[in-house]
Amino acid sequence: MQKKNTEHIEMVLSCVKKEQITSRAEIAKKLSLSKPTVSKIVNQLIDEDWVFETGTGEASTSGGRKPVKLKFNPRKAFVIGVDIGGTKVAVGILDLVGNVCAYSEFPTQQYIANGFFEQMKYKIDAMIKENRIEKSKILGMGVGIPGITNVESGVVQDAPALGWKSFPVKEKLKEFFDIPIYIDNDVNINVLGEQWKGAGKGKSNLIYIAIGTGIGSGIMINGELYRGSNYSAGEMGYMVTDRQYANKYYPVYEGYGFLESVASGSSIGNSLTRKLGYKITADEAFSLYEQGNPAVKDVIEEAVDHLSIGIANYISLLDPEVVIVGGGVSGSFSLFEQTIKDAISHYTPQKCKVVKTTFGKEAGVIGAVALFLKEYGGIFKI
Known part of the structure; x- marks a missing residue:
């Protein structure tokens, strides 16, 4: 009864x-x-x-x-979202319907070797205090990691941007936070966030592609994350989009795959730095491209061609309802949107919408909280 x-x-x-x-x-x-x-x-x-x-x-x-x-009452309880990136760590506190109540950041590399989890706890405790949130109302925490992550054991198998191999991240987090914690790959949490509150809302089959330092993707099939047998599904950066070039390419960073070595933000920046003889970022490269600068034209167009073929391959294989592009390079999406559409039209059996993410800097913490709510379940399940 x-x-x-x-x-x-x-x-x-x-x-x-x-x-x-x-x-x-x-x-x-x-x-x-x-x-x-x-x-x-x-x-x-x-x-x-x-x-x-x-x-x-x-x-x-x-x-x-x-x-x-x-x-x-969405403020009956709160969830902490953490998005660990190679450059910065974003931390936030959200209510039960996804409103961001507090947000903060700190630089990853400054703390990764020493005091990383202490800094995370300091930031979160400060947000709780500043927003007068009762600690008893904190339901738990979701965490995104930029690398292959065993979600069952809580061990990061490989995260090159952090220098973590076989790293027991969940165990470390438990030393500082006595609450339920769920962890996953950063692009997996992003696809969950997009389905919950973003450009993929209401969709059951979608792909989220993050183009930044590297290239990764999260895959949702029939409303569920597809992680693969070794938790490495969606490693789009390892796609080969030119067989001949792939025989002689050099990884942009150790451990990085072919596609991200020819089409990521870091590869664009590195290629143009070598070509022009001075340091240039991907953002600066796209800005010069928009201005019609011929010096950057070939590098960017080649990168976009590779990316477009990779996206077309994905669409042919998985037939998603929508592909969402995020990450740092997505800020220049309007400059290469048509090239992607042309590739889809030319190479795929079915059309598919490719759109830019609607989220800003808070994307990762929203995704991390979406992960927590989905895994925690019960009345909280999204």
Whole structure:
């Protein structure tokens, strides 16, 4: 009997959360529960601060009384999101519907060798204090890692940007945070975030491609992450888009694959630095390209050609509803969007939308929280 009552409570709360604004009568109808049962559960949820009433219940024009509306309280609990990158670590605190309540960053390389997790805890504790969030309301933490990560054991098998190999990151985090923690590859968390709150909202089959220092991707098939048998699915940076060139290419960084060595932001920057004789970043290269500078034209167009073929291959294999482009190079998406569309039209059996991410710097923490909510489950599952 107790189990059935718990199930009814979860059903009612999930209904309020999903509908955003609803009434007792509407819940009873949707869930096929009696009005007295729903009313009793709703009163309990109001007492526990999960739900609050909105509206006055005043008489309508027809003479009857308008039902008092119910709304889910997203600040009943909070989740910490952490996005560990090779350059920076982004940390945030979100409520249960994905509103970013606090956000902060710190440089990765300054702390990676010493005091990394201490700095993370310092930043998070400061945000909790500044925003007057009760620690008892912190539900848990989601973490994104730039490398191949065993989500079951919590061990990072290989993260070149961090210098981590067989690194027990979850065990280290548990030394500083006594809360449930879920970890995954950074592009996997991004595809979850995009489906929850971004350009992939409502989609079940999508690909998120991050183009920055390297190139990685997250794959969602039928609403579920596809991680592969060794947690390395989506390592798009290892795609080969030119067999002859692949026989003599040099990795842009140790451990990096072919595609990211010819089409990532770092490869563009490095190629032009060698060609021009002075340091140039990918952002600067695309800016010069937009201005019509002939010195950068060949390098960027070759990189974009490789990237476009890689995306076309992905679409032919997986037939997604949408491909979402993120990462640092996505800021220049408008400059190479047409080349990608042309490649899709030329090489793939079906058309597919390729769009730029709608997220800014907070993308990773949103994705990390999406990971936590999906894995934690229950009424919180997204």
